[in-house]
Amino acid sequence: MNQNDMPKAYEPADVEAKWYPEWEKRGLFHGEPVPGKKAYSIVIPPPNVTGILTMGHVLNNTLQDILIRWHRMLGEEVCWFPGTDHAGIATESKVDKVLREKEGIDRRTLGREKFIERVWEWKKQYGGTIIRQLRKLGTSCDWERERFTMDAGLSDAVKQVFVRLYEKGYIYRGTRMVNWCPAAQSALSDEEVIYKETKGKFWHFRYPLTDGSGYLVVATTRPETMFGDTAVAVNPRDERYRHLIGKTVHLPLTDREIPIIADEHADPEKGTGCVKITPAHDPNDYQVGKRHNLEFINVMNRDGSMNSRCGKYAGLDRYECRKRCVADLEAQGLVEKIEDIVHNVGFSERGGVEIETLLSNQWFVKMDELAKPAIEAVKTGKIKFYPERWTKTYFHWMENIQDWCISRQIWWGHRIPAWYRDEEVYVGVEPPKGEGWHQEEDVLDTWFSSWLWPFSIMGWPEDTAEQKFFYPTNDLVTGPDIIFFWVARMIMAGYEFKGDLPFRNVYFTSIIRDELGRKLSKSLGNSPDPLAVIDQYGADALRFSIVYIAPVGMDIRYANEKCEIGRNFANKLWNACRFRRMQGPVSGEFKALSAKTAASLTPDEVLILSRLSEAVGSVSRALTEFRFHSAAHEIYDLVWSGFCDWFIEACKPRLYGSAEEKNQALAVLDFALWNLLRLLHPFMPFITEELAHQMSFLADGESIMKAPFPVPFPEILPADAEQLSAFTNAKYELVTAGRNLRLSNGVPPSRKAHYHIKASGEAYAAHLKNQLPALLSLLNAEEVSISLEEYKADDGSSAPSLLCEAGVIYLPLKGLVDTAAEKAKLEKQEADLRKWIRSAEGKLSNPGFVSKAPPAVIEAAKKQLSDLQEKLDRVLEALKRLS
RNA sequence: GGGCGCUUAGCUCAGUCGGUUAGAGCAUUUGCCUUACACGCAAAGUGUCGGGGGUUCGAGUCCCUCAGCGCCCACCA
Numbered sequence: 001m002n003q004n005d006m007p008k009a010y011e012p013a014d015v016e017a018k019w020y021p022e023w024e025k026r027g028l029f030h031g032e033p034v035p036g037k038k039a040y041s042i043v044i045p046p047p048n049v050t051g052i053l054t055m056g057h058v059l060n061n062t063l064q065d066i067l068i069r070w071h072r073m074l075g076e077e078v079c080w081f082p083g084t085d086h087a088g089i090a091t092e093s094k095v096d097k098v099l100r101e102k103e104g105i106d107r108r109t110l111g112r113e114k115f116i117e118r119v120w121e122w123k124k125q126y127g128g129t130i131i132r133q134l135r136k137l138g139t140s141c142d143w144e145r146e147r148f149t150m151d152a153g154l155s156d157a158v159k160q161v162f163v164r165l166y167e168k169g170y171i172y173r174g175t176r177m178v179n180w181c182p183a184a185q186s187a188l189s190d191e192e193v194i195y196k197e198t199k200g201k202f203w204h205f206r207y208p209l210t211d212g213s214g215y216l217v218v219a220t221t222r223p224e225t226m227f228g229d230t231a232v233a234v235n236p237r238d239e240r241y242r243h244l245i246g247k248t249v250h251l252p253l254t255d256r257e258i259p260i261i262a263d264e265h266a267d268p269e270k271g272t273g274c275v276k277i278t279p280a281h282d283p284n285d286y287q288v289g290k291r292h293n294l295e296f297i298n299v300m301n302r303d304g305s306m307n308s309r310c311g312k313y314a315g316l317d318r319y320e321c322r323k324r325c326v327a328d329l330e331a332q333g334l335v336e337k338i339e340d341i342v343h344n345v346g347f348s349e350r351g352g353v354e355i356e357t358l359l360s361n362q363w364f365v366k367m368d369e370l371a372k373p374a375i376e377a378v379k380t381g382k383i384k385f386y387p388e389r390w391t392k393t394y395f396h397w398m399e400n401i402q403d404w405c406i407s408r409q410i411w412w413g414h415r416i417p418a419w420y421r422d423e424e425v426y427v428g429v430e431p432p433k434g435e436g437w438h439q440e441e442d443v444l445d446t447w448f449s450s451w452l453w454p455f456s457i458m459g460w461p462e463d464t465a466e467q468k469f470f471y472p473t474n475d476l477v478t479g480p481d482i483i484f485f486w487v488a489r490m491i492m493a494g495y496e497f498k499g500d501l502p503f504r505n506v507y508f509t510s511i512i513r514d515e516l517g518r519k520l521s522k523s524l525g526n527s528p529d530p531l532a533v534i535d536q537y538g539a540d541a542l543r544f545s546i547v548y549i550a551p552v553g554m555d556i557r558y559a560n561e562k563c564e565i566g567r568n569f570a571n572k573l574w575n576a577c578r579f580r581r582m583q584g585p586v587s588g589e590f591k592a593l594s595a596k597t598a599a600s601l602t603p604d605e606v607l608i609l610s611r612l613s614e615a616v617g618s619v620s621r622a623l624t625e626f627r628f629h630s631a632a633h634e635i636y637d638l639v640w641s642g643f644c645d646w647f648i649e650a651c652k653p654r655l656y657g658s659a660e661e662k663n664q665a666l667a668v669l670d671f672a673l674w675n676l677l678r679l680l681h682p683f684m685p686f687i688t689e690e691l692a693h694q695m696s697f698l699a700d701g702e703s704i705m706k707a708p709f710p711v712p713f714p715e716i717l718p719a720d721a722e723q724l725s726a727f728t729n730a731k732y733e734l735v736t737a738g739r740n741l742r743l744s745n746g747v748p749p750s751r752k753a754h755y756h757i758k759a760s761g762e763a764y765a766a767h768l769k770n771q772l773p774a775l776l777s778l779l780n781a782e783e784v785s786i787s788l789e790e791y792k793a794d795d796g797s798s799a800p801s802l803l804c805e806a807g808v809i810y811l812p813l814k815g816l817v818d819t820a821a822e823k824a825k826l827e828k829q830e831a832d833l834r835k836w837i838r839s840a841e842g843k844l845s846n847p848g849f850v851s852k853a854p855p856a857v858i859e860a861a862k863k864q865l866s867d868l869q870e871k872l873d874r875v876l877e878a879l880k881r882l883s
Numbered sequence: 884g885g886g887c888g889c890u891u892a893g894c895u896c897a898g899u900c901g902g903u904u905a906g907a908g909c910a911u912u913u914g915c916c917u918u919a920c921a922c923g924c925a926a927a928g929u930g931u932c933g934g935g936g937g938u939u940c941g942a943g944u945c946c947c948u949c950a951g952c953g954c955c956c957a958c959c960a
Contacts, residue, residue, distance in 0.1 A: 009922065195958085202960090220960055233960090267960085275960045282960075343959055357959085389887065393955065396886070400956090480955090515895090517953080548908090551896060554889070555953085562895090565908070568922045579919030633897075633907080648919080736926080742914095743926050749915055780917070780925095836904055843903095848940030857902050857941090864903050 006581060006694060010574035012538025015690045020135055028705050029140045031079025033469030040071040041079045041470040043454050043503075044141065045478045045486070046149065048087035049123055050094045053133035055512045055520060055558060056479065058530045059550065062543045063509060063628055064477045065139045069682035070623055071474075072140070073709035079470055081457045082134070082141035084127065086150045088413040088446040089184045089350045095119045095412075112411050119412050123148075133531060138539050138685045140705070147457045149449040150414070157456035158414045158449050159429045161497060166418075166427045170366045171406075173418075173425075177283045178360045178405050182304030182318075183351030186409040187362050189445060190402060191484050193355055198345040204272060204336035205329055207232060207249040210257050216241070216249055217336045219271030221343060222281075223329070224321040226251065227310040229258055230294040231277040236262035238273050252334050253325060254311065263288050280359045296359055302409070304356060318356075363407035363416060363442065371401045373495040374488065383491060386507045386626045387553040390480055397484050406445045413443030451489035454502035461497075473503045475626075480508040507626045510550050515559040528560050540684035541566030547683060548632045569636055570687050573680070576644050577691045580669050583655055586696045587663065590670035597667045598716045603767070604650040604774060605668045606721050607728040611642050612675055613717065616710040619679055635680055643672060646732060653773040670695075675710045727767045730806035734768075735778045737802035741811035742780075744825075745800055752782035756791040756799070759807040760870075768806065790877070798822075801878060803829065803871055808878075826879050833872040840865040 023029065031041070042064050047057060064080065072078040095118060096107045107115045131146065147154060165171040179188040203223050206215040218232055229251055234241035241260070248257045265288050266275045279289025280296040289296055299309045306321045308314050313321045329335050346355045375398045377383045378391055385391045407416060419426045419437040426432040431439065449456070454473055458466040472494070478487060487506060494502035513519055514526040521527060533542050537560075544566035550556050589597055601609065615638045622631035651669065654661040674697045681688040681704050692704045718724065738755055747753055759765035768775065768786045775784050791799045791810035799812035800822045843849050843861055850858060 006919095008920070010920095195956095198959090200959085218960075222959075265960085271960060277960085284960075344957095345959060354959095392887065396956070483955095511954090549895075554896090557895060559895095562909090564922070568920095571920065571922045575920035575923085577919085582919070630897080630899095637907080644920085645924085649924095739925055740927080744913090746914090749917065749925080832904080839904080843941075846940055850940080852940045853902075860903065868904095 006574075006578045008575075008578075010538075010571045010687060012540060012570070012686065013535070016136070016138070016534075016539050016686045019686055019689050020138065023140065023703065023705060024135075024143065026703065028703055029080070029142050030144055031077055031142050031470070033465040034077045035469065037077040038075075039079075039469050039474075040068075040074075040076040041081065041473040042068060042475055042477070043081045043457055043473055044083060045476075045482070046083045046085040046147075046450065046453060047130045048090055049084040049127040049130075049148065050087060050091050051084075051130045053130055053137075053530045055528060055530060055546070056509075057130070057134070058137060058542060059509050059512060059546050059556070060477055060479065061134055061137060061139050062546060063507065064475075065137075065543075065685070066547070066628060066682040067475055067477070067623070068140055069685060069705065070709060072705060073678065073681065073707060075708065077469075079145070079466075080139075080141045081145050081147070081470075081473075082131070082139075082143060083145075083147035083149070083453075083457060084131065085446060085450060086123075086148065086413065088408055088410055088443060089181075089186065091119060091123075092410050092412040093184065093350070095122045098122065107411070115411055136531060136534055136539060137543065140685070145457070149446070149453070153459060153462075154449060154452070154456045155414055156429075157452050157460055158444065159417045160461045161452060161493070162417055162444070162448075163427055163429055164497070165365060170369065171363060171427075172366070173361065173363050175359060175361045176364070176405075177286045177357055178362050179346065179348075180302075180356040180358050180360065181348035181351045181353065182302070182356060183348060183353045184408075184410060185302045187360055187405055187407060188348060188355065189405050189447075192349045193346040194349050195344040195346050197342055199340065199342055200345070202271070202339040202341045203326060204338070205252065206334040206336055207252060207274075207276075208334075209244070210248045210250050215334075216244065216260070216274045217272045218274045218276045220276055221341070222278075222322070223325045224306065224310075224313075224318050225278045225281045225299060226276060226325065227254060227306070227313070228278040228280050228297040228299040229276045230279060230289065230297060231259050231261045231292065233261050233263040233266040233275045233277050233288060234273060235264065235266040235268050238266070238268045240268075240273060252329055252332065253313075261288075261292050263291065281357060283357055286359065298359060300356060300358060304353075362405050363418075365404040365406055367401040367404055367492070370492040370496055371398045374398060374491040377491060377495070377501050383501050383503065384505050386505060389553075390483060390506075390508050393480070393483060394488060398488060404445075406448050407440075407442040408445055409442055411443065413446065414449060416440040416442050416444060447485055447489060450486055451493040452497070454490055454494060455498050467498075471498065472501050475505045475507060476503040477507045477509060479511065481511070483508070505626070508553075510554060510556045512546075512556045512558050515557055517555070517557060520558075528558070533560055533563055536560070537563040537567045538570060538686075540570050540687050543685075544569060544632060544683050547628050548636065550629050552627065552629055566684075569640070570684060572640055572644060573676075573684075573687065574691065576639070576648065577673060577695055579648065580666075580673060581695065583662075583666060583669075587667045587670045589667040590674040590695075590697055593667060593671050593716055597664055600664060601668070601718065602651075602654070602664075602774075603724045603728045603731075603771060604647060605665075606717060606724045608642055608647040608672060609668070609713075610717055610721050610725050611638055612672055613712045613714060616675065616679060617712040620709075623682075632683060635676075635683070639676055639680075643676065647672070649778055650774045653777045657773070670697075673697075678704060678707050678710050681705070681707075727764070727806070730764065730804065731768065731771060731775065732778075733804045734806050734809050735775070737804050738779045738781075738809045738811065741800055741802055741809065745811060745813060747811070747813075749780065752780065754812055755779060755781050755784045756810040756812060757784060757786045757807050758790045758810070759786055759788055760805065762788070764806045798881070800825075803874055805867075808874055823879065826875055830872065830875050830879065833868055833875060837865065837868045837872065840868060 068078055068080045099105045179193045181188050200221050202219055202221055204217050204219045206217055208215045216232060232249055244260050245262045247260050251258050265284055277285045277288050279285045279294050280298045297309055299307055301307050304318050306313050306316050348355050378394060417427060417429060418440040419432050421436045455467060455471055458464055458471055490502045494500060518526060541563050545563045548565055549562050615634050619631045619634055651665045654665040677688045677692050689704045692698045742753055757768060759768055765786055765788060791812060793812055799810040801808050801810040840861060
């Protein structure tokens with residue numbers, strides 16, 4: 001091993017390409033049921049099989065990998081179950097689009113069977129993209145257990161669940177108002193509709209009374225639905241219209257007469273107070289229609305065009321129809337006025353088009369009974385949410401839960417296991433015996449397989465060792481946007497089918513936005529490609545940066561340049577190790593310091609080891625509480641500031657000193673580095689593995705993945721560690737002051753300086769004298785004299801000085817000193833001190849404080865005041881000397 | 884309309900149980916290629932903790948209130 005074989009800068013690409021296949025080859029990601037051993041498991045939120053890696057996935061999977069790697073190092077039997085989701089509508093439209101563009105075939109001309117074959121082909125060829133990309137990130141999923149929601153086993157689980165719920169009476173088929181997506185030509189669940197503020201018109205139309213006595217004015221945003229109107233409603237208490245109740249109006253553009261009815265639904269404050277009732281196309285009108293026994297007229301085709309009930313408008317697209325209706329009504333003088341309004345309009349989450357609410361025959365799941373244990377689990381804290389506030393969102397939804405529309409009029413998905421023959425309906429896992437049965441054409445909502453994921457992935461409904469050992473899983477990491485779609489439903493499914501919760505903790509990640517706070521989206525072009533970022537900065541850099549910048553429980557503002565944090569940090573760590581290697585081979589004490597070394601620790605060593613031991617504890621605590629970001633900050637600060645800036649610099653003279661000093665310094669460096677690498681490994685897996693080998697902490701064939709996670713080591717530290725650390729910090733404060741003096745007085749860095757320190761007391765003086773080599777090195781000084789006396793120059797020249805906890809540091813200067821600047825600096829110190837003294841005195845003279853504050857706080861305040869006064873005296877002395 | 888969150892340095896954010904003089908990174912200024920690192924080192928400046936009120940010996944932190952911003956749910960006449 002020689003010092004030249006580590007490049008000056010860390011080069012991630014080769015290191016990542018080397019280690020990932022190695023880890024996988026050695027089976028380090030694999031988890032196996034080991035009865036008696038502590039289990040730790042996570043199921044991945046399965047990305048869409050059509051998906052490509054986004055920054056959202058990066059965050060999500062990095063956090064999961066941190067947890068997984070951490071627990072693996074804790075010696076638990078760990079398994080991270082990966083896989084992908086068949087994503088019904090998304091995949092179907094994706095493949096449909098590809099077929100149309102590349103081959104000019106429509107899925108309908110292809111037919112159901114052929115089309116599904118093509119989707120499978122497409123899935124085989126392109127479906128693994130996101131899984132390959134996840135490997136680049138370093139995720140340690142158990143790839144041997146990769147599953148797909150349409151795998152045979154998972155499809156069995158879906159059928160089982162459907163049949164069980166049907167037999168329990170929780171699944172039913174019925175004609176109800178549903179959300180209809182004209183693009184997908186399928187029903188959607190309520191959760192798949194997103195409402196957007198949209199500019200629209202509020203048209204006021206005249207509906208003539210059939211008795212010729214005038215007209216009513218109804219206001220609507222959807223003129224084209226008027227062909228489905230079967231009444232006009234007014235509020236029974238509305239004086240303006242009471243006399244019209246029971247009469248009829250002529251529905252314009254048709255030859256129909258419809259009644260004027262009284263119903264509370266009509267709001268006198270809204271519009272004109274008269275509402276057209278379209279029971280087949282509006283949820284409220286549907287209720288009104290039921291109350292008044294109105295006719296339900298569906299006026300639309302599956303694709304959103306108008307049907308034969310619309311007379312000459314039949315076949316027109318809904319928007320075209322709207323235009324023509326308005327024009328024709330205008331021509332007939334039936335338009336009273338047109339207002340501009342902004343209102344919320346529902347769009348299909350996937351298709352991006354305006355949805356229709358319409359009456360349709362669909363399959364539903366009754367949810368209220370399923371919700372009960374799931375609500376209870378979160379209420380009692382058996383399942384915990386982080387951040388906790390998401391429980392409110394959860395409870396609100398769960399306590400107002402609606403039946404779930406699970407049927408979809410598409411082809412790609414789990415076909416509903418129901419068969420029809422004439423009026424008979426058969427529901428079962430296997431098709432019915434006998435002739436004449438045909439299976440339900442509809443497939444199930446994608447989430448109907450996702451909600452079973454935590455146990456279907458482990459082989460349910462078979463009774464498997466995996467379920468016994470790994471179920472319930474421990475933690476779930478996912479975005480808050482799918483709390484209803486997925487999290488809530490998994491909890492319900494867990495209790496219903498396994499009789500137990502699916503996971504104990506749910507960590508909701510931040511949502512990633514761009515630098516301006518906008519959501520990342522393809523159309524805005526502000527969606528960075530994680531693979532390009534990995535190429536540029538390295539996977540570890542991306543992982544670390546995104547955790548480092550993720551604010552707790554809030555959205556992340558991400559920009560690629562922020563990956564410099566992680567890249568620079570990786571480089572810093574790399575060079576710290578490179579420096580260490582230049583000093584010679586690894587010592588035998590990296591795993592545990594010898595008693596001899598521990599007994600002769602220098603104050604600098606005591607400080608860094610104390611900090612390290614504490615950091616190990618607080619990083620572990622932070623991870624337990626899912627405070628990833630504070631763990632990352634802690635490690636970053638420890639490595640950069642504590643270890644590199646101070647400790648390495650302070651130990652340099654010892655490395656060039658006696659053999660005994662050098663060996664001790666190396667032992668401590670190695671011990672600290674081996675702890676740091678393991679502490680950091682869950683966050684930056686590649687570089688830590690590489691360095692552990694570069695440093696020979698590990699032999700060939702070993703991996704840091706299986707090395708024990710560090711534990712605090714207070715037993716190594718001396719009894720007076722705290723005091724020694726305080727002295728050392730005070731020493732560093734003097735160094736900073738000395739450097740300040742040098743810079744502000746223009747002493748070039750190339751020149752070795754001379755300093756004098758007037759120590760604050762015997763204890764400080766002894767400590768500083770004892771630490772002279774480190775002081776000289778840190779100050780880049782030739783000489784530092786230490787005494788209890790202030791500095792006096794033989795030739796009468798003066799010396800600027802700065803006041804610190806441990807004493808006053810002087811930088812004697814031959815020749816001219818900028819006394820004005822010196823004086824100004826001292827005067828500022830004086831002013832600050834007086835301000836703080838006033839505040840301290842004020843506090844101590846407050847009778848309330850003295851009588852009510854805890855004694856320790858009062859003592860601290862007294863000590864602070866006397867320290868401040870002492871410092872002020874010294875500043876005043878210096879000022880006197882100057883004038 | 885209901886709920887949740889945010890507002891701290893130029894920017895992005897920490898700030899634990901209410902307790903010394905409110906911190907970090909980036910950016911800025913100054914000096915440095917000092918033999919691990921210029922993806923670096925050293926030093927410096929920067930605050931009405933959104934406004935107002937209250938509780939308390941003591942409030943960035945707890946309570947009330949107002950304002951601005953964001954998100955979720957409900958609401959398509």
